[in-house]
Amino acid sequence: MVILVCLPAVLAGGQVSKPLAVVKFDLYHNRVYVPVEVNGQGPFAFVLDTGASVSGLNSALAQMLGPKPKSKADLQGNGEDRGRIDVTRNVALSVGGAPIETRVVGIVSFTELETYEGRTVDGVVGLELFKRYVVEIDYERETLKLYEPAAYSHSGSGDVIPLRMFKGGLVLVRTKIDVSDHDQLDADLAIDSGTYSALRFHRPFAEKHKMLDSSRTIVHSSGFGLGGEFAQALGRVQALELGTFKLVSPLTAFSQASGGQTTRKDLAGTIGGEILRRFTVIFDYSRQQMILVPNSHLHEPFAADMSGIIITAAPPQFTIITVRHVAENTPAAELGIREGDQIVTVDGQPVGAMGLEKLRRLFEQQAAYRLQIRRGERSLQVELRTRPLV
Numbered sequence: 071m072v073i074l075v076c077l078p079a080v081l082a083g084g085q086v087s088k089p090l091a092v093v094k095f096d097l098y099h100n101r102v103y104v105p106v107e108v109n110g111q112g113p114f115a116f117v118l119d120t121g122a123s124v125s126g127l128n129s130a131l132a133q134m135l136g137p138k139p140k141s142k143a144d145l146q147g148n149g150e151d152r153g154r155i156d157v158t159r160n161v162a163l164s165v166g167g168a169p170i171e172t173r174v175v176g177i178v179s180f181t182e183l184e185t186y187e188g189r190t191v192d193g194v195v196g197l198e199l200f201k202r203y204v205v206e207i208d209y210e211r212e213t214l215k216l217y218e219p220a221a222y223s224h225s226g227s228g229d230v231i232p233l234r235m236f237k238g239g240l241v242l243v244r245t246k247i248d249v250s251d252h253d254q255l256d257a258d259l260a261i262d263s264g265t266y267s268a269l270r271f272h273r274p275f276a277e278k279h280k281m282l283d284s285s286r287t288i289v290h291s292s293g294f295g296l297g298g299e300f301a302q303a304l305g306r307v308q309a310l311e312l313g314t315f316k317l318v319s320p321l322t323a324f325s326q327a328s329g330g331q332t333t334r335k336d337l338a339g340t341i342g343g344e345i346l347r348r349f350t351v352i353f354d355y356s357r358q359q360m361i362l363v364p365n366s367h368l369h370e371p372f373a374a375d376m377s378g379i380i381i382t383a384a385p386p387q388f389t390i391i392t393v394r395h396v397a398e399n400t401p402a403a404e405l406g407i408r409e410g411d412q413i414v415t416v417d418g419q420p421v422g423a424m425g426l427e428k429l430r431r432l433f434e435q436q437a438a439y440r441l442q443i444r445r446g447e448r449s450l451q452v453e454l455r456t457r458p459l460v
Contacts, residue, residue: 091166100343114192119264122196188426197239219356265342300327376456378402389422
């Protein structure tokens with residue numbers, strides 16, 4: 071639901087300015103799903119993505135609404151698959167009545183991404199929104215505000231962090247990484263609101279600095295994004311220093327991919343939604359700055375999966391939840407859970423009604439769970455005892 075409100079914002083010098091738009095969004099899997107109108111229809115649920123150089127439209131939605139492909143472009147995402155996507159023009163996008171000036175819009179199949187997300191993804195809002203407006207994302211209240219840049223000046227609490235504009239519209243921040251008691255690294259990290267993870271290092275940076283040290287607890291896993299899956303290892307660093315904030319023991323992904331964005335040598339890595347959700351984040355590209363105002367989640371521990379299972383849900387209903395991968399030396403592997411197994415119930419509750427995101431969160435807790443699993447024609451009852459893995 072879109073809410074058009076004019077609420078005052080106190081600016082420097084005592085001026086009062088009204089947001090051009092205020093909308094409620096859905097925070098799901100650490101991603102902001104914002105309501106977007108397409109050619110006056112909708113709203114539809116688009117991911118707000120500072121990592122996207124252009125906005126994108128789900129190919130199924132494009133077919134329904136009528137935009138026709140005009141040309142082709144390369145798809146560059148975190149996954150290892152590179153391909154060509156359709157590009158269209160003359161698509162009018164708006165958020166809360168505020169227009170987004172798009173020159174071109176990609177037409178992308180989000181089917182695989184939806185399978186990992188466990189929900190419909192109608193599109194992606196990218197660079198054009200952030201270039202046009204000052205964008206305030208209140209993760210705690212799930213509220214997005216858009217301001218006219220010329221009339222905006224921040225006043226009040228928060229840490230103002232310089233942004234460096236980078237290739238493809240990415241924005242970088244300078245950080246310090248406490249790898250150990252005696253090892254600290256400087257890293258320029260891209261702010262990627264479209265990524266669910268906390269901290270992710272690209273493979274060349276991780277290898278250069280030998281971050282996958284054998285003394286650390288590591289779980290080999292896989293990540294996903296546009297472009298499909300990619301191999302990664304999960305662990306932790308001691309701390310991330312971002313402006314004046316020190317985030318302790320963030321869950322950290324170290325790319326092991328052989329292709330895709332996470333093998334880039336010109337970037338150390340990304341900061342994603344699991345960190346951003348701990349703040350109200352104000353992106354002011356016109357002044358090349360980001361403002362972080364901490365919320366009540368700032369000091370929450372960084373949770374991690376304790377099962378060893380990567381699960382997916384089949385669109386369009388997302389009620390059939392399947393084991394995609396099982397990590398070695400984890401409770402799921404020791405129990406004999408296999409790729410392709412369907413999880414039917416957890417403690418007697420149907421997982422179809424629970425949903426993928428809730429089930430993921432459940433497996434971040436240390437407990438014993440009674441699972442009913444369907445394996446081909448067989449039905450199995452097992453007890454999964456989760457434990458900390460990283």
